[in-house]
Amino acid sequence: MSSARERILEAAKAAFSERGFDGVSMEEIAQRAGVRKPLIYYYFPSKEVLFEEVWNRALEELENHIFKEVENENYYVRKIKRFLRAYIDFVTSRKVLSKVIEKERASVLDESGQGDVWKRLKRRYDDFLNRVAQLIEEGKKNELVNPEIDSQTAAKLITEALAASTTSGSVLKSIESFILSGLMGRTEP
Missing domain, CATH: 1.10.357.10 (Tetracycline Repressor, domain 2)
Incomplete structure (x- = not known):
């Protein structure tokens, strides 16, 4: 598994735990993971x-x-x-x-x-x-x-x-x- 994919998952987990699904944007997850937003969509279509x-x-x-x-x-x-x-x-x-x-x-x-x-x-x-x-x-x-x-x-x-x-x-x-x-x-x- 890609380390970028795991960073995205870890960033998403932290963000969702703090503010819930509706309170988090993909941009925020990208920033937390240290990746560009299109990379998130490469691994996760939504x-x-x-x-x-x-x-x-x-x-x-x-x-x-x-x-x-x-x-x-x-x-x-x-x-x-x-x-x-x-x-x-x-x-x-x-x-x-x-x-x-x-x-x-x-x-x-x-x-x-x-x-x-x-x-x-x-x-x-x-x-x-x-x-x-x-x-x-x-x-x-x-x-x-x-x-x-x-x-x-x-x-x-x-x-x-x-x-x-x-x-x-x-x-x-x-x-x-x-x-x-x-x-x-x-x-x-």
Whole structure:
């Protein structure tokens, strides 16, 4: 891969994390990357395609970080705790990537009148949410997660709560405890 291409991607990632997709121009990305604007278009035919590459890389890195942590864990309670801690670690240690996801999640999930690239972005995010939902389903099958919990809704709540949590460690620890008790607590009839 070209080092110019990687510089463009790094510059785009930083710019999108600071001001979001709509707040960034290709000219700004070119200046940050130290390249001429036509070179960006050589690698990426549009800002949407450039953002798609940044988005996909951010989600891939998030997935690698959190799911690698739990892949060899067989005991579900430890698995879900490791998942939550890995997610919190990602949010706190990889702030630029977390901000890219957080700033544009609502736009990606909004399906009103957006083109093919945005539909692919949404499908990619939905794939990520499905992996989180599968983890919750695993707990339901093991009778450790409340069977009344909708896995897709829980996955959305967990990811939004953790991704938006750029606060202190004690607040994140409280959010982790809240999520665990919500998943594993039983509701009385």
